[in-house]
Amino acid sequence: MRELIESFKDEVLSLNDFMARNPEIGGGEYKSSGAMVRLLSKHGIKVEYPFAGMETAFRGVINEGKVRKAAILAEYDALRGIGHGCGHCASGSISILAALVLNKIKDQIPAEIHIIGTPDEEMRGGKVTMANNGFFDGYDFAIMIHMSNKNALYSGFLALDAYEFSFHGKPAHAASIPWEGRNALNAARLFMDATDMMRQHVREDVRIHGYIKNGGDASNTVPHLAVVEMLVRAKDRKYVDELSQWVMDCAKAASIATRTSYSVEQLGEKFDGMRRIKSGEKILEDIYRDMKLPVVDLGDLTGGSSDIGNVSSICPSFHPYISIGEEFNGHTVEFARAMTEDRTHKAILDGGEIIARFVKAVYGTPGALEDLWKEFRGE
Structure with a gap:
């Protein structure tokens, strides 16, 4: 399989570096999604683009017509x-690489493989x-x-609102007629204090x-x-x-106390927590070990959240980490700069192999798929 990985090396690493140098925020990933789709199509993978009512979503299909199906998410x-x-950029490139490799060995896989x-x-x-x-x-x-500073088999994502x-x-004028005003900043401060007071009484x-985000316009004006x-x-x-x-x-109480009004807008979708499937993690552990990639146990919680948690409520889902170096922390400028370095390139090649081998192992090992679903159903 490593020979196949190496055969796509230049194209996939060029894809990663292009996306790293041309970052696009959510919903506007036109260059990135377009580049991914072009690479998949170049190698004979049929792609629907746009997909699912989203302009920058896509779905490629490998082994079309098989009854079973698995999803690789990008x-x-x-x-x-x-x-x-x-x-x-690197995580997505890993998924594209895995799809390209699996397309080459599709006769060995008794299922459709969708790269989404x-x-x-x-x-x-979006998920x-x-x-x-x-x-x-x-x-x-x-x-x-997902890229990280550690190799790990499980992401303990929390549900999120x-x-x-x-x-x-x-x-109102804050000095001459403050009694005519109603202080929205006071309401916000009370709200923040009230949510802080929750902490002693939650899990x-x-x-x-x-x-x-906004606390007023001027020091001599009551913030409106x-x-x-x-x-x-939280987990649940x-x-x-x-x-x-x-x-x-808490918001309602702060509003009443300050005689202000308030409104609420939900930001994005509600994320579910990540369900854990240890039988699948065992397959991943064997692959990581065989590739001489040491793993650490991050426990059940990482503190972050991701929309893959909602996917994990529908089918067994996996979101392992691959390291680009312990000195890097995610969501930092330093992490972003490392995306075009050799260590990230190596992680992309290793990650593509891990996913491809996982898919092959699940379908090629007797009882493996059944074990995933027994655990998923709680049997």
């Missing part, structure tokens, strides 16, 4: 202001929209690999964090508008729903 959106600080381009993971969550519209129904499993709270007051996996962005996370989706309602109550 991400390619960048972070605002940082570029590919999350490494999606999933836009806007960072903000709105959630796809999941809600049934596009992941019927898959045996889904897989992708994101909201923007706008508090509306009444402007240990909960993360509540936000910031004031204050805007807070707030994120609520039902518990996040409870916490979000509590946060809503």
Whole structure:
């Protein structure tokens, strides 16, 4: 298989470097998705583009006509202001490489393989929209690999809600007639304090964090508008729903106390937590070990969130990590700069092999697919 990996090396690494140097934020990944689709099409993979009602989504099909089907997911959106600080240019290139390799050995795979381009993971969550519209129904499993500073078999993503709270007051001169005003910033401050006071009384996996986006216009004017962005996370989706309602109550109480009004806008989709399938992780562990890639156990929680969590509620899903070096941390400028370095290039080639070998192992090992689904169903 390594010979096949090497045969696509130059094209896939050029794809990665192009995306790294031309970062596009979620929903606007026209250059990136177009480059991916052109490479897949060049090698004879039939691609639907756009796909799922999204202009920058796509789906390529390998082994069309087989009853079984598996999904390889590709991400390619960048972070605002940082570029590919999350490494999606490299993660997406890994998925494309795996698809190209599997297309060459498709006669050995008794299933359709779909390479699905999933836009806007960072903000709105393209996979959630796809999941809600049934596009992941019927898959045996889904897989992708994410860049990191460690090799790990599991991403303990938390369920996530994101909201923007706008508090509306009444402007007035802050020195001459402050009694005529209603202070929206005071409402925002009370709201932030109230959510801080929740922390003692929630489970240990909960993360509540936000910031004031707008706190007023001038020091001598009573702020008539204050805007807070707030994120609520926990392992369990039902518990996040409870916490979000509590946060809503905090906003209402802050508004009543300051005699202001408020409005709420949901930001993006609601992300589910990542379900863990240890029988699949064992297959991945054997592959990593055989490739001499040492893995660490990150435990059940990583603190982050991703829209692949919603896919993992529909079918067994896998989101292992591959390291580009322990000195790098995601969501940083340094991580983005490392995307065109040799160590990232090596991780892309290794990652493509891992996914291709995983797909082949699941379908080629007696009972492996059944084990994934027994665990998924809780049997």
